[in-house]
Amino acid sequence: MDLLKLEFSWLDAIDLLIVIVLVIQLYRLLKGSLAFNIFLGLCVIYAIYFLVKALHMTILTSILQNIINVGIIAIIVIFQPEIRKFLLVLGKKTPLSKDSFFTKLFLPDKFKSYKEEEAIINEITLAATHLAQKRTGALIVIANTYRVKFDTASSINIDANISAKLIESIFSKESPLHDGGLIIVGNKMLAAKVILPVSENPNLPTRIGLRHRSAVGITEHSDNLAIIVSEERGTISVAQDGVLSMDISPEELKVKLYEVMVDGIS
Structure with a gap:
C-alpha cells in the first residue's frame, strides 16, 4: 500500500x-x-x-x-x-501607503522643511504641560483629515491658528468651551466643545472617566491621536488606535506628536 x-x-x-x-x-x-x-x-x-x-x-x-x-x-x-x-x-x-519604503523613496518633497509642524508640536505640548500643572482637564484630537466626523450641532467652529495660550483659554474652567473635545487638523484648530463617541471597551481601567473613554472612542475606528489631560491627577495621556497610554511625560507626548505630524507625512 x-x-x-x-x-x-x-x-x-x-x-x-x-x-x-x-x-x-x-x-x-x-x-x-x-x-x-x-x-x-x-x-x-x-x-x-x-x-x-x-x-x-x-x-x-x-x-x-x-x-x-x-x-x-x-x-x-x-x-x-x-x-x-x-x-x-x-x-x-501596502506598498503605496504613506509610511512605506516605496512611497518615501519615489514620491517628491523628500527634503521638505517641517518647521511649521515643529512649531505646532511645541505649542500643543506646552499647552498640555501647563494644563496638567494647573490640573485643568482637556481633550485634544489631532485628526489627519478635514473630513473627520463629529457632532456639528453641539460643537463651536473656531478655525484658528494653533496657540498654546488659546488652547489653555479654551479649556479654562471659566470658558464656555471647556466641555468636550478640541479638534485640530493640520495647522488649524477646527472646532471646540465637540461631543465624541465613548468607547465600550470593557478592558479599560475602571478608574478612568468620560474624557479618557471618549479619547479611546474617537481613535478606535479612525486614524486619529487624542491627548487627554486629567483634571483629578494632573497627568497627560494619549489614545491611538483604541489603545490608551496613561501618565506620559511631555517629552513622550512630543515624540508621539512627531510620529503623527512629521513622520506620518514624510
Missing part, C-alpha cells in the same frame, strides 16, 4: 503565512472588545455545524446551514467598525 505523500511547496508556505498574519491582526483588533465574544460564538456555531454534518444529522444540519447563510450578512453588520479598522491597518502596510 502506497503511503500518502504530502506536497508542500513555497506557495503553500506563503499561503499559510498570509493566513496566520490575517488571523493575528484579526485577534488584535477584536481582543478585549464585545465583538470578540460574538466572534467566539460564531466559531462555536460553525464547529457544531461541521459536527452535525459529519454525523449526518439532517434536520440540525439544515437549520445551521440557514443560520450560517444569513450569518454572513450579520457578520458584516455586526463587525462593521472592526472591518473598517482592519482595512485601515492593511492600508497602512
